[in-house]
Amino acid sequence: MAESAEAPAAERRVAEVMGTVFSFDVRGGDPDAVRHALDEAIAGLRRADDVFSTYREDSQMSRLARGELGVADCDPEVAEVLELGAEAERVSDGWFSMRYGGRLDPTGIVKGWATERAARRIAAAGASGVSVNGGGDVQMYGAPEPHRPWRVGVADPLRPGGLAAVISSGGVPELAVATSGTAERGAHIMDPRTRKPAVTDLVAVTVVAPGLTWADCWATAAFAMGSRAGLAWLESLPDVEALLLTAGDEVRCTGGLAARLG
Template identity: 85%
Template structure:
């Protein structure tokens, strides 16, 4: 996946949590082996070339492609697994893999999990009694600054995902043209229970642009968002304030 993962795990039986941590890390490495579009021998590359069928791939491939098809349906095609005419589920894999790894740790007994995958975060439980997880959202126009701080207070699970041009340049594709999306946005941050979807919705909304993207995000249940334009205008969904703190 070409990114860095960081774990913050609280509580639980040390032996069980340590074993789950090793399993989660191994699972992330396996995801990279299966889904990397930079590896000619990965299952997703071989599938794209027609050398494998979905049924011949690991079950996770079918799972991810089904989730991606749902994201494409909900976004009316603004989220896509095609890049320059080639199968490329990169836009969903990182969020899905990060969320899955976080849940493995919670299932092993951890009472609080914060798993950061390349800047996108899945939060489960709490870091301590009476203390919620908090996630800073970088300001794309002011390096080192924060645009907001998201609080997971009152939520057993919460995810924060950002799509934009600050870190990776023009990497988000407009599915209608197959070329980098040209919009008035520099960043979209989505807050939702699951990182799998938060990551997809941030990507789709960025490709739409601020007006259409914000209107669409407002229709999604349990989703809040912060959109920042190149003109330094901040636009938010109606319930975002309840998630800041």
């Protein structure tokens, strides 16, 4: 049966990479072109893991950190990611860092960057809607159907199984949602000033922005800052909205977040 014009053909994939699960939901476009782009996107994620993994002694990032390679000796993506990380450090006044414990470690930016790049690659193949979920952080383009946006549920860390909010992509061509917190991985977010796990009043920060590279960085940095400083800083960033949840069950959000709920 032919697909209705109101329901573009869907292509879905799941891939385990970077120590997490990536799910792909792609709508519309030429089926062969979309499948090829999906293959390339997943291969790109695996390649990024090979290059940037800090757990693999033979990765370019590990060798770079040990001084065995220079940036010019690495794939061009290494210089790109390091430049993005340096920009994140500058914008966040050091609250986002690639040097925890004195060792070069761009882990905090690589997954968001790689997920965004994968989604862009698929969108460029002509898909009308793309959603790539990398371990709970999502990059979206277009829409799943005409007049229907993508919707992303934000888990409530204080109420397992519940939602703190639902983010809608309605009205914008691209949107990303990233969450940093302690619910899934414990106290893994570091305070760059103390080089110890961040001690704040927050349990989660969700950031909504056009691209996942920055959304992921800003969520991490704001969590380390704490609710008061983090909220004020996020309010100052263009095209960024956020939801902050405190251990005391308080919900704080940026002024424009309501427009992204639904």
